Amino acid sequence: MNSIRLISPVDGSLYAERAIASSSALEQTLAAATQAQRAWRELSIGQRTVYCLKAVDAMLAMKDEIVPELAWQMGRPVRFGAGELRGFEERARHMIGIAESALADVVPEPKEGFRRYIRREPLGTVLVVAPWNYPYLTAVNAIIPALMAGNAVLLKHASQTLLVGERFAQAFERAGLPAGLFHNLVLDHGQTATLIASGQVQQVNFTGSVEGGRLMESAAAGHFIGVGLELGGKDPAYVRADADLAHAVENLVDGSFFNSGQSCCGIERIYVDKALYPAFVEGFVELTKQYVLGSPLDEATTLGPLVRNSAAEFVRGQIAEAKARGAKALIAPSLFAADAPGTAYMAPQVLTGVNHEMAVMRDESFGPVVGIMPVDGDAHAIALMNDSPYGLSAAIWTEDLGAAERIGQQLETGTVFMNRCDYLDPALAWTGVKHTGRGATLSRLGYEHLTRPKSFHLRQQL
Structure with a gap:
């Protein structure tokens, strides 16, 4: 299969079809993300904020197009479509607003002759695998804080909501986000597993079924990368x-x-x-x-x-x-x-x-x-x-x-x-226990899963 076909639940018609990324295109994407992230991590949180806020505004400006698209893609009644964008905005603005404090150095009690602190550093490239049921809300939980933390982001959206990934790409493009930092990928399951096992992504955030979560963990096994999972619920x-x-x-x-x-x-x-x-x-x-x-x-x-x-x-x-x-x-x-x-x-x-x-x-x-x-x-x-x-x-x-x-x-x-x-x-950690998954998004704790701690223990000459 060389393409992903989106069949609308409204009438069973083919609503969209997109070609699957080639191996060479995927390699170029990964290289571009790695290169762009090196410069992005050097920007201040304030500078990153400007880009991310512009992207939020750009997404909201597309509301009149997004609402009927949601109905055609996954069946959400148009009278409720704008509600998802309101939630998208609430979460995005909250996570942007707390980034400065959430990513600040952790400084222990003073110790004479030493400077000591823990700095939170970006992981590198974060892969977000998003579901169709709340396609903007679930994706934004990881995308915005990952960027705010200094990472590059790859988004692989569900086949049922192909156009949502394109909307994210359009929003970041209109915001002027530096090229290479965000990529919307159209992949099949095999390619996704290969990407996770490639060693070129440092974190995977997946929302989906329990079986899908098992496949994510299997693909990541032995590669020492983080895997955040939000899976089933009852x-x-x-x-x-x-x-x-x-x-x-x-x-x-x-x-x-x-x-x-x-x-x-x-x-x-x-x-x-x-x-x-x-x-x-x-x-x-x-x-x-x-x-x-x-x-x-x-x-x-x-x-x-x-x-x-x-x-x-x-x-x-x-x-x-x-x-x-x-x-x-x-x-x-x-x-x-x-x-x-x-x-x-x-x-x-x-x-x-x-x-x-x-x-x-x-x-x-x-x-x-x-x-x-x-x-x-x-x-x-x-x-x-x-x-x-x-x-x-x-x-x-x-x-x-x-x-x-x-x-x-x-x-x-x-x-x-x-x-x-x-x-x-968004001020509270979104997390689960048992087969629902592991890790957390949103709140200050969400940033901990998108960064790594580096301790500085600096002895001063007396």
């Missing part, structure tokens, strides 16, 4: 007896079905105190029925297609398996005229009577389905929330801050939310 929510019921219902419906459930930190399983369970389920179902499933190009649509037909069939299979094991489906697909088996258009589904023997409560769904279980209290909820191979985020609905912190301490997760979900705060 994020839980717990609604305590003291929760604001209406607020919990509203936020958890959105957290479960936004982006057609195709969110790394989307809510995939909900545990509700038995005292609130009947009212919660009733409210959740009624609000879910208000979604509008249809073409993402229609402003009225609030639920677009999944990224591809096979993704929808996978989720339908989970639902069928759960029902065969005794689960009850509370949403009639016939309520959504656009729902059509065999296509990427799929009605949202709410399941009760579920348990952890069912795949829908155990394995990542990445689609518009959620199971809801009653629990007897905190201990019961904690046990179920931790009963997963994943650990990206967990959400607790309660009026008791102390209880949220106490429960959060016992949860095996990267982020604990209280009374919200499905959000990345």
